[in-house]
Amino acid sequence: MESPKAASGPGADFIRQVVAADVASGRYGGRVVTRFPPEPNGYLHVGHAMGVCLNFGIAREFGGRCHLRYDDTNPEKENEEFVRSIEEDIRWLGFDWGEHLYFASDYFERMYECAEVLIAKGLAYVDSQPTDAIREGRGTVTEAGVPSPYRSRSPDESLDLFRRMRAGEFEDGAHVLRGKIDMASPNMLMRDPVLYRIRHAPHYRQGDAWCIYPLYDYAHCLEDAFEGITHSICTLEFDNNRELYDWVLDNVGFEEPRPHQYEWAGLDLEGAVLSKRNIKPLVDAHVVSGYDDPRLATLAAYRRRGVPPEALRLLSQLVGVSKTGAKTEEAKLDFAIREVLNPLAPRVMAVLDPLKVVVTNYSAGKAEEIDAPYFPHDVPREGSRPVPFSRELWIERSDFAERPPKGFRRLVPGGGVRLRYAYVIRCDEVIKGPSGEIIELRCTYDPDIRSGVSPEGRKTKGTIHWVSAAHALEAEVRIFGRIFLDYDHEGEVAKDGGVTAAPLNPESLMVLPNVRVEPSVGADPVDTRYQFERTGYFWRDPVDAVGGRLVFNRIVPLKDTWAKRESEPAVAEPMPAPPQAGAGDERPRPRVQDPAMAARVARYRDELGVPEEHAEVLADSPAFFERALAAHTNAPDVASWIAVDLRGLLEGRSLTDLPFDGSAVGRLVGLVAQGRISRRAAKDVLARMVSEGGDPEALVESMGLAQVSDPGVLGAAVDAVLARWPEKVAEFRAGKESLLGLFVGEVMKQTRGAADPAAAKRLLGERLRG
RNA sequence: UGGCCCGUCGUCUAAUGGCAGGACACCGGUCUUUGGAACCGGCGGUGGUGGUUCGAAUCCACCCGGGCCAACCA
Numbered sequence: 098m099e100s101p102k103a104a105s106g107p108g109a110d111f112i113r114q115v116v117a118a119d120v121a122s123g124r125y126g127g128r129v130v131t132r133f134p135p136e137p138n139g140y141l142h143v144g145h146a147m148g149v150c151l152n153f154g155i156a157r158e159f160g161g162r163c164h165l166r167y168d169d170t171n172p173e174k175e176n177e178e179f180v181r182s183i184e185e186d187i188r189w190l191g192f193d194w195g196e197h198l199y200f201a202s203d204y205f206e207r208m209y210e211c212a213e214v215l216i217a218k219g220l221a222y223v224d225s226q227p228t229d230a231i232r233e234g235r236g237t238v239t240e241a242g243v244p245s246p247y248r249s250r251s252p253d254e255s256l257d258l259f260r261r262m263r264a265g266e267f268e269d270g271a272h273v274l275r276g277k278i279d280m281a282s283p284n285m286l287m288r289d290p291v292l293y294r295i296r297h298a299p300h301y302r303q304g305d306a307w308c309i310y311p312l313y314d315y316a317h318c319l320e321d322a323f324e325g326i327t328h329s330i331c332t333l334e335f336d337n338n339r340e341l342y343d344w345v346l347d348n349v350g351f352e353e354p355r356p357h358q359y360e361w362a363g364l365d366l367e368g369a370v371l372s373k374r375n376i377k378p379l380v381d382a383h384v385v386s387g388y389d390d391p392r393l394a395t396l397a398a399y400r401r402r403g404v405p406p407e408a409l410r411l412l413s414q415l416v417g418v419s420k421t422g423a424k425t426e427e428a429k430l431d432f433a434i435r436e437v438l439n440p441l442a443p444r445v446m447a448v449l450d451p452l453k454v455v456v457t458n459y460s461a462g463k464a465e466e467i468d469a470p471y472f473p474h475d476v477p478r479e480g481s482r483p484v485p486f487s488r489e490l491w492i493e494r495s496d497f498a499e500r501p502p503k504g505f506r507r508l509v510p511g512g513g514v515r516l517r518y519a520y521v522i523r524c525d526e527v528i529k530g531p532s533g534e535i536i537e538l539r540c541t542y543d544p545d546i547r548s549g550v551s552p553e554g555r556k557t558k559g560t561i562h563w564v565s566a567a568h569a570l571e572a573e574v575r576i577f578g579r580i581f582l583d584y585d586h587e588g589e590v591a592k593d594g595g596v597t598a599a600p601l602n603p604e605s606l607m608v609l610p611n612v613r614v615e616p617s618v619g620a621d622p623v624d625t626r627y628q629f630e631r632t633g634y635f636w637r638d639p640v641d642a643v644g645g646r647l648v649f650n651r652i653v654p655l656k657d658t659w660a661k662r663e664s665e666p667a668v669a670e671p672m673p674a675p676p677q678a679g680a681g682d683e684r685p686r687p688r689v690q691d692p693a694m695a696a697r698v699a700r701y702r703d704e705l706g707v708p709e710e711h712a713e714v715l716a717d718s719p720a721f722f723e724r725a726l727a728a729h730t731n732a733p734d735v736a737s738w739i740a741v742d743l744r745g746l747l748e749g750r751s752l753t754d755l756p757f758d759g760s761a762v763g764r765l766v767g768l769v770a771q772g773r774i775s776r777r778a779a780k781d782v783l784a785r786m787v788s789e790g791g792d793p794e795a796l797v798e799s800m801g802l803a804q805v806s807d808p809g810v811l812g813a814a815v816d817a818v819l820a821r822w823p824e825k826v827a828e829f830r831a832g833k834e835s836l837l838g839l840f841v842g843e844v845m846k847q848t849r850g851a852a853d854p855a856a857a858k859r860l861l862g863e864r865l866r867g
Numbered sequence: 868u869g870g871c872c873c874g875u876c877g878u879c880u881a882a883u884g885g886c887a888g889g890a891c892a893c894c895g896g897u898c899u900u901u902g903g904a905a906c907c908g909g910c911g912g913u914g915g916u917g918g919u920u921c922g923a924a925u926c927c928a929c930c931c932g933g934g935c936c937a938a939c940c941a
Contacts, residue, residue: 473900519900845885
């Protein structure tokens with residue numbers, strides 16, 4: 098397993114594509130350095146596991162390295178227990194940081210020096226407002242903030258204050274260091290962010306060495322830069338922080354190539370409580386037994402439950418990497434676990450909810466041993482164990498039905514069923530207790546039918562598992578379910594540090610106290626992961642299965658298509674989907690406020706016949722447009738090229754930043770209008786002009802794009818393409834006309850973009866259809 | 868309400884102007900001494916409206932929907 102996905106090229110995720118491109122271009126001299134940067138303030142969970150797989154995985158695939166770095170800049174929340182658990186979890190997952198273990202707290206001195214640089218440059222100042230004032234001064238998402246009265250403090254004064262902050266002259270909260278950026282920025286994080294604060298608290302590693310501590314946005318980018326990280330990968334919610342990340346690095350003086358931040362969605366797993374903030378209260382309030390309670394989604398919990406680390410790595414592959422914030426179904430994790438365990442886990446029999454069966458025609462004192470293979474025919478592994486058979490057996494209560502539903506293939510009164518690896522039995526009598534509950538089944542067996550021997554006419558459809566009562570081992574089994582009943586509330590655990598009102602699932606932990614297991618397991622290694630036939634994958638609970646006591650955790654159930662059928666509601670509830678509210682034929686209203694611009698828009702629209710939405714764009718850079726118009730007078734045409742095609746290439750720049758002016762665009766449009774180049778070719782030229790500058794006529798020449806519409810030349814290209822794709826031609830003729838685009842595309846490629854696509858399409862149509 | 872990010876089968880994800888593909892789930896079948904596994908088949912998608920183009924999931928505009936941001940947390 099673990100077939101590595103493509104590390105680059107189409108099909109690779111967008112982050113791997115970036116890394117591959119940077120390696121190819123030599124941006125970092127071929128180096129790839131990632132990092133996994135947990136704060137040691139809690140246990141790792143599945144979401145982190147995906148981050149571990151991503152960062153360590155990329156490093157591995159590209160021959161780089163991945164640092165484990167503790168982001169321990171907050172003395173109040175962090176401790177050694179958490180650093181210990183994090184290391185254990187990452188190793189368990191199968192990754193190794195080698196010698197690259199780092200602590201942000203080791204960088205405090207260097208970070209401090211960088212802060213003095215910022216102050217000296219006038220890019221940071223000591224603010225002496227109280228917390229509330231700073232918060233209020235920041236404004237809101239719709240209103241600009243107001244500058245602090247201390248914003249104009251001189252660098253010298255700030256420097257003095259900052260040094261005294263470090264020296265411990267002030268109380269907590271008396272001053273902070275702030276970046277001097279832009280109190281009106283639409284990005285709240287840029288409104289003079291707090292960089293340092295005073296906190297007289299012992300740090301778990303630094304003790305009392307410091308009483309000022311850096312904040313995340315200041316610290317994290319510096320940590321990356323100090324370590325020479327190339328690709329700093331984090332989750333979507335840090336998107337807004339990237340601007341500040343870049344600001345700090347650029348202004349402290351880190352030059353390219355320096356680290357850059359990339360955001361991906363991370364994992365949101367259905368039914369799992371996925372944030373340290375929400376897990377902690379569950380532990381503190383003893384809703385669960387600890388960070389390793391198997392109901393939790395922490396790695397410690399998965400490990401204890403018996404989930405193999407390979408399954409989590411598989412899950413990471415299945416889920417993939419994107420920027421779409423989305424929720425992954427639990428079924429995918431279950432699949433990954435079964436996928437890993439199926440070829441590995443020995444099969445063994447255990448009866449979870451026992452019902453006594455007496456085989457009346459089997460002698461009381463007799464017992465025989467059946468040699469049962471550990472693996473089914475389709476798992477290529479060796480091994481077997483003896484399974485004792487005797488007169489009294491346990492079978493699963495759910496494997497008998499007095500009044501069987503349609504399709505029931507197990508034991509019924511007067512009916513027969515195969516005992517796995519053993520005989521076929523028939524139920525002769527049902528014995529009930531005083532209140533009518535079934536307490537015993539009296540059956541007879543057919544001594545002629547054993548293991549594989551099945552005379553004609555005696556076909557038995559169902560097979561059930563069983564254990565010999567006299568030989569069985571007693572065990573406890575624990576079955577785990579989701580903690581919260583409601584799918585929607587799992588994110589709202591701890592609004593106020595307590596456990597929320599969200600309803601808990603009373604069946605999140607089900608203890609089965611009377612389980613009977615076949616005796617062979619008594620001799621197995623304690624960390625054996627079994628498949629209990631027909632029920633699921635199990636292993637001994639590593640904490641509570643002590644001193645010979647057998648306690649099994651269910652890792653994951655087997656797929657059970659019968660149970661699914663059983664639990665189907667009698668009447669499918671009607672679910673009328675509300676009609677999509679998305680109908681949007683509202684007239685887009687003009688957003689132009691500036692009267693001069695509005696006048697230009699009106700003129701372009703009314704006098705030149707330019708569509709209004711294009712006119713709005715052009716009115717922004719009138720000079721560019723006018724010059725283009727001077728070179729080619731068809732206004733709507735020019736407008737469309739600028740407003741649509743050129744704009745698409747801008748990537749945030751403005752028209753005036755371009756290495757050419759409007760007239761070059763006008764001339765290019767003219768070439769198209771004269772039929773000298775195809776539109777397609779013109780777009781290639783335009784792209785080249787944007788990236789490298791240059792003159793359109795010369796580029797057409799040097800790129801060999803003069804339009805080809807001569808039927809002879811075109812025909813040859815068409816024939817060549819058709820000859821190269823015989824199967825596709827057949828498919829097309831069989832009706833798959835969407836392939837026409839493929840053929841046109843191939844002709845365009847064949848002629849390196851010079852063909853007249855309309856002509857090519859016409860020709861293709863004739864050849865293909867006629 | 869300002870800024871940013873994101874919308875592709877039920878779910879996750881490919882397609883980087885040219886064949887909408889894979890996986891999970893689901894449904895059906897084959898096989899089976901596990902109602903497992905395996906194998907075969909099926910269902911099913913580009914949020915909407917316009918625009919550009921020979922050709923749009925992809926580029927442009929607007930709309931709709933979801934998420935993030937106003938800790939001296941990370």
